[in-house]
Amino acid sequence: xxxxxxxxxxxxxxxxxxxxxxxxxxxxxxxxxxxxxxxxxxxxxxxxxxxxxxxxxxxxxxxxxxxxxxxxxxxxxxxxxxxxxxxxxxxxxxxxxxxxxxxxxxxxxxxxxxxxxxxxxxxxxxxxxxxxxxxxxxxxxxxxxxxxxxxxxxxxxxxxxxxxxxxxxxxxxxxxxxxxxxxxxxxxxxxxxxxxxxxxxxxxxxxxxxxxxxxxxxxxxxxxxxxxxxxxxxxxxxxxxxxxxxxxxxxxxxxxxxxxxxxxxxxxxxxxxxxxxxxxxxxxxxxxxxx
Amino acid sequence: xxxxxxxxxxxxxxxxxxxxxxxxxxxxxxxxxxxxxxxxxxxxxxxxxxxxxxxxxxxxxxxxxxxxxxxxxxxxxxxxxxxxxxxxxxxxxxxxxxxxxxxxxxxxxxxxxxxxxxxxxxxxxxxxxxxxxxxxxxxxxxxxxxxxxxxxxxxxxxxxxxxxxxxxxxxxxxxxxxxxxxxxxxxxxxxxxxxxxxxxxxxxxxxxxxxxxxxxxxxxxxxxxxxxxxxxxxxxxxxxxxxxxxxxxxxxxxxxxxxxxxxxxxxxxxxxxxxxxxxxxxx
Numbered sequence: 001x002x003x004x005x006x007x008x009x010x011x012x013x014x015x016x017x018x019x020x021x022x023x024x025x026x027x028x029x030x031x032x033x034x035x036x037x038x039x040x041x042x043x044x045x046x047x048x049x050x051x052x053x054x055x056x057x058x059x060x061x062x063x064x065x066x067x068x069x070x071x072x073x074x075x076x077x078x079x080x081x082x083x084x085x086x087x088x089x090x091x092x093x094x095x096x097x098x099x100x101x102x103x104x105x106x107x108x109x110x111x112x113x114x115x116x117x118x119x120x121x122x123x124x125x126x127x128x129x130x131x132x133x134x135x136x137x138x139x140x141x142x143x144x145x146x147x148x149x150x151x152x153x154x155x156x157x158x159x160x161x162x163x164x165x166x167x168x169x170x171x172x173x174x175x176x177x178x179x180x181x182x183x184x185x186x187x188x189x190x191x192x193x194x195x196x197x198x199x200x201x202x203x204x205x206x207x208x209x210x211x212x213x214x215x216x217x218x219x220x221x222x223x224x225x226x227x228x229x230x231x232x233x234x235x236x237x238x239x240x241x242x243x244x245x246x247x248x249x250x251x252x253x254x255x256x257x258x259x260x261x262x263x264x265x266x267x268x269x270x271x272x273x274x275x276x277x278x279x280x281x282x283x284x285x286x287x288x289x290x291x
Numbered sequence: 292x293x294x295x296x297x298x299x300x301x302x303x304x305x306x307x308x309x310x311x312x313x314x315x316x317x318x319x320x321x322x323x324x325x326x327x328x329x330x331x332x333x334x335x336x337x338x339x340x341x342x343x344x345x346x347x348x349x350x351x352x353x354x355x356x357x358x359x360x361x362x363x364x365x366x367x368x369x370x371x372x373x374x375x376x377x378x379x380x381x382x383x384x385x386x387x388x389x390x391x392x393x394x395x396x397x398x399x400x401x402x403x404x405x406x407x408x409x410x411x412x413x414x415x416x417x418x419x420x421x422x423x424x425x426x427x428x429x430x431x432x433x434x435x436x437x438x439x440x441x442x443x444x445x446x447x448x449x450x451x452x453x454x455x456x457x458x459x460x461x462x463x464x465x466x467x468x469x470x471x472x473x474x475x476x477x478x479x480x481x482x483x484x485x486x487x488x489x490x491x492x493x494x495x496x497x498x499x500x501x502x503x504x505x506x507x508x509x510x511x512x513x514x515x516x517x518x519x520x521x522x523x524x525x526x527x528x529x530x531x532x533x534x535x536x537x538x539x540x541x542x543x544x545x546x547x548x549x550x551x552x553x554x555x556x557x558x559x560x561x562x563x564x565x566x567x568x569x570x571x572x573x574x
Binding site: 023024025027028029031032034035036038039041042043045046047049050053094097100102104105108110111112113114115117118119120121122123124125126127129130137170174227228230231232233234237238251252253255256259264267268271274278281282285286289 | 306309310313314316317318319320321323324327384385386388389391392393396397398399401404406407408409410411413414415416417418419420421422423424425426429430441442444445448452453476477478505506508509513524527528531538541542545546548549552553556557560
């Protein structure tokens, strides 16, 4: 179809060479208006306002001198670099388990999704209560079997942070396992049969068939999970509340802490400090997903 | 009947060796929640695997609002329902029209809107919470349900648009062309061709937005503060602030609160898994 035909025939709905807008395109703009308004009012304006609040160099000096901020930054890095990698390795392993064709594994996979399907509050509070040093079921069992008092789980910052990472893993492991399962299921069964004929071991099948097929997916998932985990407020806040002595904060809970202390400029500055970590990840993900 | 070989038994045993820990790991917090909600107050702390006298008394207290912390239970439950449904519906309206415009009408600049939406999707929600709180203050919406509805819609829309765009890109262009040939207007195309074909994705996205709003704690806790305006998760969080919290009632309320999303998830699982995982990671 040539350009001249396109310009003369106005019923053709699209084409880059049309100089003026056709009716469908006008409708297109109209239909984009709701989202554009939402975006301007609740994304552009808050971000601009937030950056404007974070403009004072004094805020950054204050953050630099606040030991809680340094601790939160370190905690966030531990959460991301150690927590997420452990989670993704387990998810990769379990995705191999859940694609096995067994009736009971199908049932188990229905149960396994439960942490992701239910809201975080009740289950995190349940875990928090299980870890209570006096009445929690964990320490009661320890007492029953060893006669010793169990540790005061949430009162030791290192243990408490580990527990928060555990809560995060508990909550989001099913989701990532599910995603990696779809990746594994997309691999042609012929490849495994050929590998079996060649006498490949379990490990060799994984190393030379599964891994090359899922490695990009795995990397995408890891990065995406890191971005989202930066905003994981619940796992830390609801389990430890940032305590003991504000030693288990991560950046997302710290921002809210400053907000509650009415130090809005510090809250925004602490978020801006996370941007060098966030923006490269976001840029990479946008490159991958917007193709 | 064929007896399994040793090799098969070995494989099965190894699978069980993974399956049983996975089962325990998944169920322990959920079971603990359930256990507390059916235990009488004095037995709740005994550390037993099943209470000697299981009871529904806790549920009765919650449903009849017979405790100081629970005096607004039904109001808060209703608030959660209204907000979740409103977010689900509004997200669908906004995202479907945007996806239709970008994917089917190929509106100029649609790609840029898509990228901006994706960018929003990647901003961690907790980071946007602080400026969002102030923004809602500026708009005068704090302590108003609309603040939470609009905030949750903002958070749900980018992913919704993206998934719906991916799904609509898969519909053949010939469909639109045939409809236009038959004299369909753009709106008829949208209503009679596009919406019916997109139904599975729309169900998935509506459910996604609804569950996101129902489950949200942080924004609800920042944006709403009057006792009668709260949603259930914030009310649950407030339990925690008190020293003399009645834990068995907290757990019972939590259990009731967790049931609807779990039920919805399992009912729509077919749509959710297909619609959402396909969109979640395109490798």
